[in-house]
Amino acid sequence: MRPSLLAALALAFLAAPAAAKEWGDAKRPTPGPARLIGGPANGCIAGAAALPVDGPGYRAVRLSRNRIWSHPQTVAYVKKLGAAVDALGLPPIYVGDLSQPRGGPMSFGHASHQNGSDADIWFNLDPKPDLPPAAREEIAITDLVRPDERGIDPARWRPAHAQLLRTAAGFAEVDRIFVHFAIKKELCGSVAGDRAWLRKIRPWRGHTEHFHVRLACPADSPDCTPQPAIAAGDGCDASLNWWFLDAEERRKLEPKPRPPAVPRPKLPAACAAILKAP
């Protein structure tokens, strides 16, 4: 594991509120209509639906985590993406974490995935053995980025990975998709023709073996907090180059002191009732 990913994971663990265990202990969703409440990093879900663990073009993995729950829009999205992958003639994709049965903070692994807007899709496009769900805890990882993080690993990156990302970004409900910045750079340099979809592909750290899809708030969830708008353009610009600068180069770009960090907003009050509901 590369140091930056370790650091990000450590931060995620440190940031996990003490209440995270309670949310992980809620093994079933609340009954009633599905509603997303709050934001991806401070939210919860009422009436979550489960993703069927197998479907055309996809296989859910690491089922012991019990994170196959989400809003029906997200469940439907994963099914549609699987069907599209199948139609392209690609092997099935592995689907990682969606959310917990009632969403909320997680005791390990993520700061987001709390309000049913997020889904992790693995990049692994190798043909896959037809494993029973219990055998999908330890799965083959395809790390697409070189250890120095300056670019993709040409021995592993394939045009099909770009095809997969273009397909995943092509659904209207997708707000954005997070990938490692080296993957974004590769797309910026190689995608020909229609490049409009690149705007939704956002550079981040980690995300070398999976990408993280974030959907827009569904119409039935007025208490879902929308994400800030993405800047215009394909994002193949200075905002991408920033990721490749060292600390000194970044300091030169930011001569003014940074504003104080804003504490993470608390969970919306409505989430307390969702956690306590029978």
Ligand SMILES: [Zn+2]
């Ligand atoms: Zn994720």
